[in-house]
Amino acid sequence: MIVAGDIGGTKTLLAIFDAERGPREPQRQAEYRSAAYPSLDVMVAEFLHEHADGGAARPQRGSFAVAGPVAAGRVQATNLSWPELSEDGLASALGLEGVSLLNDLQAVALGITVTTAAELVTLAVGQPVPGAPIAVIAPGTGLGEAFLTRRGTTWAAHASEGGHADFAPRDELEVDLLRFLLPRFGHVSYEQVCSGVGIPNLYDFFAQRGTGEEPAMTTAELAGAEDRTRAIVGLGLGPRPRSTRCREVVGLFTRILGSEAGNLALKVLATGGVYLTGGLAVAVAGELSAGPFLERLRSKGRMSSVLAEVPVHVVTAPAALHGAAVEGLRAEGLP
Template sequence: PISAAAFGVAGPIVNGVAKITNLSWTIDQIEVAHALDLAADKVQLLNDLEAMATAVPFLLPEDVQTLNTAEPVAQRPIAVVAPGTGLGEAFLTWNGRRYVAFPSEGGHADFAPGDSLQLRLLNYLAPQYGHVSVERVCSGIGIPNLYAFLRDEKIAEEPQWLREMMDQVDDIVPVIIQHAFDKAAAVPICVQTMEMFAHILAAEAGNMALKLLSRGGVYLGGGLPPRILPMLQAPRFMELFYGKGRFAQLMAQIPVYIILNQRTGLLGAGYAALALDESL
């Protein structure tokens, strides 16, 4: 028999009720408990990023790609930055017995340009959005904004055949990524788009690390980092992560990992369920 259950869901959870972001679903923790014949305190709904973060302390070496040589410090905070469709951010702190994950809405904090090109990007997007969050430039929904900026501001040229190809699809992000990493014929505008994305991600991961002093590590999750691994392994990525002025030396002591295991959220939900079950 089932003794406890936890579910990672894509949406905010208020008082045990989740509204799913991209579906017209509402999931109620008490209704789920009733359906599973469990006590209400044996069922937990977690935000999907909270579920991913919950799994981080249990990831195996083969589940991650290490980007630098810094060593994690036991029981110190851990940061999770996860660009997928949106930009999810979470963190873990040690409660004396184990790590506990907390979700955040850090992806909706202000985008802070790191160079003159990014400043132009902010000025390009501000009239469209008013508030330009990091998510607008560092996620699956942000990549088309970077591409449009480079095209419209005449920073890079869009080939006609590529425009025609993009007109045929609903989601242009896979097209951009494919043509950024095509070893035989990479398209400059696609390469520049993904480089800009990687540079913004590096700076944002560094911001998160500074705010949390995450000596336990920074983990880059979500669907995008594993697909652009070569750009994250390029020296420039860690240079921008470390590039916090007087605190560069501190930043160099923080390990950075890419989560490769695409079932990390499921693992986290499993560990959350184990924590609910006092019989184990």
Template sequence: MTETETVLVADVGGTWIRFALARVSPGAAPTLGSQRRLAVQDHASLIAAARCYLQCLDSSQTPPDRAVLAVAGRVDGHRAIMTNHPWNIDAVECSQALAMRQVQLINDFAAQALAVPHLGEGDRVALCGSVSVRLGPPAQTYVILGPGTGLGVSALLSRSGQHFALESEGGHAAFAPKTDRQRAILDVLGARFQRVSYERLLSGAGLSNLHWAVARRAGIADALPIQPEDVTERARAGDPLANEAIELFCEVLGAFAGDLVLTFGGWDGVFLSGGLVPVLLDQLQGEKFRRAFEDKGRFSTQIAHVPVFAVTHPQAGLLGAAASARQPALATVPVGPVRGGSQPDGQPADPDSRLRAT
């Protein structure tokens, strides 16, 4: 890229799809305009949703001829299969149907990771007394994760001014309970699901699952799952079961975030994103999250120095997609062998992860 360009960017989640026109140019931070949010369930395909968005643009605007689509699911070349929605997305089909010269697909949390270097001080909140974060030479590594419709996981590698996002499906790793209470919750959920991943607890549906499991464990045999917004509303009203569910949520999220620091070597900081983070911001500032985050045995002292931030930018996924658009050809480096098959819980296998560069 040698000059300023307008690119269609999208953040495609299991519930909402967000569109914007991004102005991108070499060496400058991307900017977003003409933002719009559409309900996924209202459209038969991503192509149909994109057409709806493009048709609503001001007629004076030049239609973009390139797009970067951040998709909540595993991206394999020019195809993506969404995890929490039945859409299968093909970049070649999108390019042809939308009359664009190029359509690129990236994982939605790779986009969240690529947004981190462009977040201002007002776009993040330090949790539990965390100190400021610095991005730049020579080398830093950060963890990005977040509960929303699903549970996204990525890492950002900052190396000599370049930023690389690691694509993963880490949210589908098997839940590892750390306490007797968590083991009891796993027993309850294990009777309902063939396999209990972290996403079964750390997502919108996961918060509902936790509330249901807490109720069943309290002896309410006929308890039924309720919506996550009902859990948070009941917690605000003082309901003990809802408050215990949220407490467990923060505890498990803290432990998982700390484990990801060890896994990725993310000693320079953790960024929490996703739709549930602003809703539970006050609870995440509590001791349950931080205590579980730091409880790492022989590494507890080292991890105590790792800062954690909640991302409050309203469109971080779009910002990250726009940041990736500055590279006409995204660097894609496999870091594991490709294998077929499916996970025990029926989800598509995660045969490899990839690096995205910007």
């Protein structure tokens, strides 16, 4: 039995899994607001106190997916002010036999290997090449990227920090966006224009340009919003969006996401498919299927033909949690 978690910058999912049910069906699960806790061990201890039985039924191992690069069993969570996490430190603090830490997108990739068709929104059916690499891109609080390669009968998940690579504009509007953000950040990454932290940057860019009508009521709603990104996206979605400026933000976000998803697919030759995960991807799935997202993904000059038949899906399952469970059950010696 294991305790597994998806540790996000905004929220954390924790769950208990066992070998009989496997990595898709937790015995118990709960959601927490990450910033409400001073550290991961405090949060997990509370979860185990509330949800785990005593004695032999208590989890023996932990497996946690964290946003940030994991090296030598240690990681600093990218979007949280927690102290550095370590496998040994967490095992000791929680009384577990062992703990596995893995990059959140590595966990997402592992989770995709146990995802069902019912948990996918298919944007392009394509023609997947059996056993070929699979690309994973996740616009959530930040922008995560990973990929899968086949090793015999199993899949190997590979983490990356590709979301922090240089933003490359595709047209004059995006050149202007880069010029707008350079004085603010110095280095402008894809994460700063294609994620939860990036959405307000796009809004500020359009506001500075005076793009779109913005009723006073909408301006006040955004100013008072606890989650500015969620408010902007909500105001910009649908056939009759309440804010034309927010609509422009959503449109530009989906175009940039298409460009970077195609970049990742080219870099790893992901002819097995491109999978999008994360709250933002799910929220704008309708826009991705109807707008220029797929054209941007495939438009790669002389290499466009390589991506012409690549399948593209949005994952609606909690893939990072499932992937952390896959890793934890593997560490227990289970398939």
